[in-house]
Amino acid sequence: MLKELNEKNLVAYALMSALDGMLSLEKIKELLENPKSAIHGDVAFPVFSLAKILRKAPNVIANSLASKIRINDFEKIEVVGPYINFFMNKEKVSNEVLQQILLEGGHFGDFNEGEGRNVVIDMSSPNIAKPFSIGHLRSTVIGDALANIFAKIGYTSVKINHLGDWGKQFGMLIVSFKKWGSKEAVKAHPIDELLKLYVRINAKAKEDPTLDEEARKWFLKLERGDQEARKLWKWFKDESLIEFNRLYKQLNVSFDSINGEAFYNDKMAEIVNILASKGLLKISEGAAIVDLKKYDLNPALIKKSDGATLYITRDLAAALFRKREYDFAKCIYVVGNEQTGHFKQLKAVLKELHYPWAEDIYHVAFGLVTKDGKKLSTRDGNVILLEATLKKADEKALKQIDEKNVNLPNKEQIVHKVGCGAVKFFDLKTDRMNGYDFNLDLMVSFEGETGPYVQYTHARSMSILRNANFFVDKEQTHALKDDESWKIVKLLQIFPQIIKRAADHFEPSIIAKYLLNLSQSFNKYYAHVRILTEDKEKAARLALVYAVATILKEGLRLLGVDAPDKM
Ligand code: ARG
Numbered sequence: 001m002l003k004e005l006n007e008k009n010l011v012a013y014a015l016m017s018a019l020d021g022m023l024s025l026e027k028i029k030e031l032l033e034n035p036k037s038a039i040h041g042d043v044a045f046p047v048f049s050l051a052k053i054l055r056k057a058p059n060v061i062a063n064s065l066a067s068k069i070r071i072n073d074f075e076k077i078e079v080v081g082p083y084i085n086f087f088m089n090k091e092k093v094s095n096e097v098l099q100q101i102l103l104e105g106g107h108f109g110d111f112n113e114g115e116g117r118n119v120v121i122d123m124s125s126p127n128i129a130k131p132f133s134i135g136h137l138r139s140t141v142i143g144d145a146l147a148n149i150f151a152k153i154g155y156t157s158v159k160i161n162h163l164g165d166w167g168k169q170f171g172m173l174i175v176s177f178k179k180w181g182s183k184e185a186v187k188a189h190p191i192d193e194l195l196k197l198y199v200r201i202n203a204k205a206k207e208d209p210t211l212d213e214e215a216r217k218w219f220l221k222l223e224r225g226d227q228e229a230r231k232l233w234k235w236f237k238d239e240s241l242i243e244f245n246r247l248y249k250q251l252n253v254s255f256d257s258i259n260g261e262a263f264y265n266d267k268m269a270e271i272v273n274i275l276a277s278k279g280l281l282k283i284s285e286g287a288a289i290v291d292l293k294k295y296d297l298n299p300a301l302i303k304k305s306d307g308a309t310l311y312i313t314r315d316l317a318a319a320l321f322r323k324r325e326y327d328f329a330k331c332i333y334v335v336g337n338e339q340t341g342h343f344k345q346l347k348a349v350l351k352e353l354h355y356p357w358a359e360d361i362y363h364v365a366f367g368l369v370t371k372d373g374k375k376l377s378t379r380d381g382n383v384i385l386l387e388a389t390l391k392k393a394d395e396k397a398l399k400q401i402d403e404k405n406v407n408l409p410n411k412e413q414i415v416h417k418v419g420c421g422a423v424k425f426f427d428l429k430t431d432r433m434n435g436y437d438f439n440l441d442l443m444v445s446f447e448g449e450t451g452p453y454v455q456y457t458h459a460r461s462m463s464i465l466r467n468a469n470f471f472v473d474k475e476q477t478h479a480l481k482d483d484e485s486w487k488i489v490k491l492l493q494i495f496p497q498i499i500k501r502a503a504d505h506f507e508p509s510i511i512a513k514y515l516l517n518l519s520q521s522f523n524k525y526y527a528h529v530r531i532l533t534e535d536k537e538k539a540a541r542l543a544l545v546y547a548v549a550t551i552l553k554e555g556l557r558l559l560g561v562d563a564p565d566k567m
Helices: 007-019 025-031 048-054 058-068 090-107 134-152 169-180 183-188 190-207 209-223 227-251 261-277 311-326 337-352 356-360 383-404 411-429 440-444 451-467 483-493 495-504 509-528 538-558
Strands: 043-046 074-080 083-088 118-122 156-160 281-284 287-290 300-303 330-334 361-364 369-371
Touching: 007 025, 007 043, 007 058, 007 083, 025 043, 048 058, 058 074, 058 083, 083 090, 090 483, 090 538, 118 134, 118 311, 134 156, 134 227, 134 330, 134 369, 134 411, 134 495, 134 538, 169 190, 169 209, 169 227, 183 190, 183 227, 190 209, 190 227, 209 227, 227 383, 227 411, 261 281, 261 287, 261 300, 261 311, 300 311, 300 337, 311 330, 311 337, 330 356, 337 356, 337 361, 356 361, 383 411, 383 440, 411 440, 411 451, 411 509, 451 509, 451 538, 483 495, 483 509, 483 538, 495 509, 495 538, 509 538
Parallel strands: 118 156, 118 330, 330 361
Antiparallel strands: 043 083, 074 083, 281 287, 287 300
16 A cells, blocks of 8 residues: 655645645645755755745745744755755655565555556557567557556556457458468468468459459458358468467467457447437448547548448447446557557547547557668568567577576576566667667667666665575664665655556656666665675665565566566
8 A cells, every 4th residue: 555655745744734824735745846966855845935925035934934844754954045955854764665665565556546447458459460560569568568557556457459350351361362372381370371362462453453352242251251251261360369379478468358350340330320320420422431620630431332341430349348348447549659540530439429438548659669770661570570589689688697697597487587578678668659779789788778787686686685684574673864775765765656657647668767767776876885784774774675676576567577586
């Protein structure tokens, strides 16, 4: 449970009673600042807004107010010009923070904000018989992290892989397979082979329009449940999933549902009828559309003139289904920013339908990944290639681990945790709207702003604790007052706020950046302070190391990255 350790609260309450109701608690909190330099304390209160009310010089007000504040919660209070600077009682706060982390372990920072409520996360969602792009990889990694983050603040996360397994392209694929395909070839390299068949039929269809017509007929058969069509489609899907699942296993990501677009085939009529009955459907050149001019958006195309439904029709049916099935508090779509228009339309149509939950729909967009500054080609999205890339990350991790520590038990597992964690962490430390350049050497490096750097810091603190035979003693007090420790304590203290911010902004990078900051600060601490020196503060310093290890591990877990105890 989150106890309010927030130092601003402490200061705000102290000011509140000294001010005798002149300003509200909220207003005081708004005015409080975090001084840039530690010589000005931990929290500062500028008195300018009181000067207007009291018509006195700011410095006079600051002095008289400071004299009314009960000092015992603070180490000292200083007036500098128009500011009252508060120095927290380091011993008291460090003891409280460390005690709480010792007591709660990885549960430090848990909230119950979302208790009894669901968050639906639409993530990964590759297309059957098509390459698994680096964008799908991003969606998988970001979606998984968000699921962990929301679970931490009490929600039940529902991870849905909205597979692209429906549409006219399956008609094309069936025709192509019947003409040129071989079962053996597809079995051997499903996605490669199916993609080749798809490309081949598209090229041929340009010269021979009857192929298009044939494909249309096969898709119609598929929609009507024709046995042969269904069987082939199902087989394409199963074979593709075998490949995708290998990748998911490598990434250690699982789903609560893999209901893709096809699942909504029999659920679209309802939403189309609702749109029609509310008078929202307009016929334009034979097609059924919803006008979205008032949202400054292009009309949403719901049904083509030949009766075929579209991507957005299936997303509308899916949204309705999910609301009924999960009664979600939020439904978030982790999809690249090239689909922003689509999700704006989706939300706008739901608003037109006057569903109040339209407000709970969020497109969590992200930027593009490049390689050597260039856009990645479809070939780079080959699952085999992605798997190979992840293996290469492991190889690079192995090389570095071997340089440091040759006798590692379970080396293979640890190496994979580092290699795979490196790729995930690099993705997640970037503000999601920004893209990044995919560079394995940078990602897997043990130095710099990387996952392995954080993992290594965690392993180092675990090794200190092992050497000291540390065990958690909940009775002991852990007061520290030196400036080096204080920096770390203050970072540990804000972990709950960091999680909350990451959830509110759908931004795992807030956690990743925090972990880098904590690691850097801890490594400086380690370089300056002799942790194992025998004196009365040794136990408290070890508790601090334990707290850092605990928070690093928990933070990494939220990002889907494992923290081995040795590496
Ligand atoms: N399959 C789509 C693609 O690869 C992504 C689907 C995203 N989810 C959704 N509900 N539309 O572009």
